Amino acid sequence: MPVELRAPVRLAEAFPDLVQPMKEALDEGGERNLAASVDELQVYALCGCGDDFCGSFYTRDPANRQTRTIGLSRPPLAPFAVGVTDGGAIAFVEVIDADQQTWAEFKQRYTALLRGASAGHE
Ligand SMILES: [Zn+2]
Numbered sequence: 640m641p642v643e644l645r646a647p648v649r650l651a652e653a654f655p656d657l658v659q660p661m662k663e664a665l666d667e668g669g670e671r672n673l674a675a676s677v678d679e680l681q682v683y684a685l686c687g688c689g690d691d692f693c694g695s696f697y698t699r700d701p702a703n704r705q706t707r708t709i710g711l712s713r714p715p716l717a718p719f720a721v722g723v724t725d726g727g728a729i730a731f732v733e734v735i736d737a738d739q740q741t742w743a744e745f746k747q748r749y750t751a752l753l754r755g756a757s758a759g760h761e
Contacts, residue, residue: 644756647682647683661719664716677729683698706724
């Protein structure tokens with residue numbers, strides 16, 4: 640079940656380390672429009688599975704259906720994937736692994752956001 644944030648947070652603010660590798664990987668994969676959208680992405684919800692190895696989050700209302708998944712790889716973020724809606728918007732990002740320091744920082748931010756969001760639901 641997705642855990643929605645009380646208010647969407649800009650991706651660049653929530654997970655700054657992800658922005659550049661995401662843009663470069665999408666650009667390299669010929670996904671110019673998606674690459675251009677990364678700066679404007681907002682984090683709406685986090686995956687609530689609670690798995691230590693899970694770094695998935697939603698960049699649209701989780702109700703949006705994803706019709707395409709693109710697997711990407713770009714150090715220090717590798718591999719990762721984005722789910723795209725029919726309308727061609729990135730709706731979901733799955734961070735699968737990264738170098739140790741990037742992953743540690745990412746998970747710290749992720750957990751802090753998750754705690755904040757869960758506290759809002761109690
Ligand atoms: Zn998960």
